[in-house]
Amino acid sequence: MQPRRVVITGVGLCSPIGSSLDEVMTSLRQGRHGIQVMPAWERIVDLRTKLGGVVTLDLAGRYPRKKTRSMGRVSLLATYATEQAIADAGLDAALVSSGAVGLAYGSTTGSSDAMEEFCGTLFTSYSLRGLSGSSYLKMMSNTCAANLGQFFQLRGRVITTCSACTSGSQAIGYAYESVKYGLQEVMVAGGAEELHFASAATFDLMFATSAGFNDRPDLSPRPFDVRRDGLVIGEGAGTVVLESYERARARGARIYGEIVGFGTNCDGAHVTAPEEAGMAEAMRLALRDAGLDPGAIDYVNAHGTATEIGDIAESSATRRVFEREVPFSSSKSFTGHTLGACGALELIFCAGMIRDGFLAPTRNLEAVDPRCAALDYIRAPRPASPSLIMSNNFAFGGVNTSLILGKIAEAGAPMIVGV
Amino acid sequence: MTRDEIYRHIVDILADTFELDRAEISAESKLFEELDLDSIDAVDLFVEIHALTGRRIEAEVARKVRTVEDVVALVESELAKAASA
Numbered sequence: 477m478q479p480r481r482v483v484i485t486g487v488g489l490c491s492p493i494g495s496s497l498d499e500v501m502t503s504l505r506q507g508r509h510g511i512q513v514m515p516a517w518e519r520i521v522d523l524r525t526k527l528g529g530v531v532t533l534d535l536a537g538r539y540p541r542k543k544t545r546s547m548g549r550v551s552l553l554a555t556y557a558t559e560q561a562i563a564d565a566g567l568d569a570a571l572v573s574s575g576a577v578g579l580a581y582g583s584t585t586g587s588s589d590a591m592e593e594f595c596g597t598l599f600t601s602y603s604l605r606g607l608s609g610s611s612y613l614k615m616m617s618n619t620c621a622a623n624l625g626q627f628f629q630l631r632g633r634v635i636t637t638c639s640a641c642t643s644g645s646q647a648i649g650y651a652y653e654s655v656k657y658g659l660q661e662v663m664v665a666g667g668a669e670e671l672h673f674a675s676a677a678t679f680d681l682m683f684a685t686s687a688g689f690n691d692r693p694d695l696s697p698r699p700f701d702v703r704r705d706g707l708v709i710g711e712g713a714g715t716v717v718l719e720s721y722e723r724a725r726a727r728g729a730r731i732y733g734e735i736v737g738f739g740t741n742c743d744g745a746h747v748t749a750p751e752e753a754g755m756a757e758a759m760r761l762a763l764r765d766a767g768l769d770p771g772a773i774d775y776v777n778a779h780g781t782a783t784e785i786g787d788i789a790e791s792s793a794t795r796r797v798f799e800r801e802v803p804f805s806s807s808k809s810f811t812g813h814t815l816g817a818c819g820a821l822e823l824i825f826c827a828g829m830i831r832d833g834f835l836a837p838t839r840n841l842e843a844v845d846p847r848c849a850a851l852d853y854i855r856a857p858r859p860a861s862p863s864l865i866m867s868n869n870f871a872f873g874g875v876n877t878s879l880i881l882g883k884i885a886e887a888g889a890p891m892i893v894g895v
Numbered sequence: 896m897t898r899d900e901i902y903r904h905i906v907d908i909l910a911d912t913f914e915l916d917r918a919e920i921s922a923e924s925k926l927f928e929e930l931d932l933d934s935i936d937a938v939d940l941f942v943e944i945h946a947l948t949g950r951r952i953e954a955e956v957a958r959k960v961r962t963v964e965d966v967v968a969l970v971e972s973e974l975a976k977a978a979s980a
Contacts, residue, residue, distance in 0.1 A: 541914045545935065606946060609938030 482655045483884065484732040485724050486565025486717030487824045488557040492529035492710050492811045496560070501828040504836035505857050509810050511693040511708055517673050525685035527693050528671050529710025529812025543627050546613035548587020549711075550816075551623040554668035557713035557820075558624055561664065565717035566729060569629075576661040578632030580651040581621040581668070581715075582643030583816035588672035590614030620668050632660050638816070640871035641779070642740070643667040644714060645819025649738035649877055651718050661719065666820035668713035675815060676709045682748065684783045685709070697782035697813070698840035699806035700791060700848050707781040710812025714820030716827075721884075732827040736864070736882040737766025743874030750786050750870050755793035758876035759868060763797075766880045770798045773880070774862040775835050776851075777826050779869045780806020781813050788847050790870065795849035805854040809839035819869040823879055826865045830883045835860045896974060902967050908943045909963070912936075922964040930963075940966070948973040 489495065492510020493503035502508070514528045535552050544552065562572060571577060585591070594611035597603065613619060618636040625634060633654065637646040644667020651665030669675070679685045686706040689696035698704035716732075724731050739761025743754035763770060776798070779790055794804060807822050808814075814821055829835055835858045844853050863883045870876050896904070902922065910917045913936055919929075926932045932940065937960075941952050944966070950973045960966055 542931070542933075604951075606942065608942055609935050613935075 477658050479656045480658060481721035481734060482652045482718050483721045483724050483734045484716050484827055485719055485729040486561040486567070487715070487732060487827060488560025488562070488564055489712065489714040489821055489824050490531045490533050490553055490556050491712035491714070491814065491821050492531060495531065495533045495556070497824065497828050500825065501832050504807070504810060504825060504828070505834060507837070507839060509694060509839055510710065511696065511812055513690065513693055517676065520673050520677065523673060523677055524680050524687035525676050525706070525708070526690040527686060527696060527708045527812070528676065529708060529814065530671055531711050546610045547623050548590045548614035548619065549670035550583050550587050550668050551614065551619050553670060553711065553713035554581060554583070554620040554624055554666065554715070555627055557666060557668065557715040558628065558664060561666070561715035561717050562628065567662065567717065571662070573629035573631055575631040577630055578634065578651070578654055578660040578663045579621055579624055579630050580635035580637060580647035580654070580663055580665040581624055582637030582639065582647050583620050583668045584638065584640050584643060584675065586615035586617055586619040587670060588674040591674070624664070628664070630664065637667070639875045640873060641813070641815050642819055642869045642871040642875045642877045643816035644821065645823065645867070645869040645877040645879055646740060646875070648716060648718070648735070648820060648823055649740055649879060652735045652738050655718050655720055661723065663718045664715060665718060666713060666715035667816045667818070669711050669814050669816040671709060671711035679707060679709065686782065695840055697809055699778065699780035699782040699809050699838050700787050700844055700853060701841045702843045702845045704782040704784070704787065704845070706783055707808070708812035710814040712811065712814045712817040712821055714817055714824050716820065716824065731884045733830050734882045734884055735879060737762040737768065737880035739763070739765055739878045741876055743876065745874055747874070748872050750789040751874060752789045752793045752796065754874060755790060755868070755870055755876050756796045758878045759793065759797045759866065762866065762878035762880050768864065768880065773798070773802060773864050773866050774860065775803045775829070775865045777822050777865060777867040778804055778806040780808050780838065782808065786870070787845065790868070791848040791851055795851060801850055801852040803835055803854055803858070804851040805836060805838040807836060809841070819867070819877060822869070823867050823881060826867050826881050830862055830865065830881065833861050834858060835862065898967065898971055901970050904947065905963060905966050905970065908940070912939055912943060920963060922962070922967070924963045925961060926963065926966070944970055944973070949977050
């Protein structure tokens, strides 16, 4: 069977800078960030960072109890994004539950609040007294996929991608492969994360969080800037609906773009320190999958977390692959690092940039760290007509992902002939 | 606790835990067919009963519970056992 071309026909999201595509695109264009001071974190002894990227959407009472009793916040955010994406794609309920629609979804972990509920009791008092039957369902690693499956009555394949900060991008990559190779007609794919001091603490312990701007949420994170001092944790969820180009055309679906390439690999080296060579190889794998030369890419959406070692390694890897000053920016300067959600959110941002004809900048990038490689660092919204965008993400465990998104011409004629 | 007090307590638990309307709950209400509880809800109901009686309910006893009245009777008997223990 010929590999099928795979397109995005639905997007849904909730993020610190908005919970619809239009809202986030306005934020990206106007430089509106979603970082807040977290007063509740003051009580956590020794936690240095006090900033978070918060989703302000009110989800209380939005869904029936029986459908949400096994959901912590991370699953609720994923449900909201997925509900939007399925509606946006115009998939009817009969198709969704027919078995033709599969699911690929991830988050770094399950709900931290549920972990506190379950482990806090069990691990300190060694008692089941007071433990709820649903705590585990909220905290298990596959909680998003499990809950989305039952909520939307999805009956196709389930791929649970819990690979830290590549959870969202891997889900989309594996969903793309599922459709491309005819394993599934339609895939719902994405990633989610809930903001919790537990994830802030993880990075704080490694001195990877921003702690020098705790009273100025507008000034951090600062990816690639010489004054950056680490990442700001955020939350959110992003979901896309993927299907074959032919199917989308046949049903007259709106197409946001075509996923033309995906590469993923593992550094096989350090568990947390990124490797320039592994990152570069993931980008090359995606280019090879797309049958493209690096010169064809109009813009690279960086992982760009604002950690010293990550920024330097990523910019160097990007320069190594592109051998030119390719346009480059990090959306995390707006949202903070949304961990399991970031790969999905950032790919949706890229689809929005193709739709709206501009490239979003890196906020707070005043002076590029001289140790970062020479690239075209975008510092203000830039009018553009990008046809091919690469979105990169990197995770603990040395997992690297690179997705390439292509524009579909208005008339329906593909920009990319495919390979 | 009188039987009446136990009943009111159980109604509170059902209403608060499962977002049920108090008006739709009666002693005869069938937990699964009428109040739409299921196996996961039952686990949470027995967690609440454990908290109320201080006694962990055995699975074979729990499985026999069908109505709100059954729950009240179970709690009454468990409280009596707890008092005589």
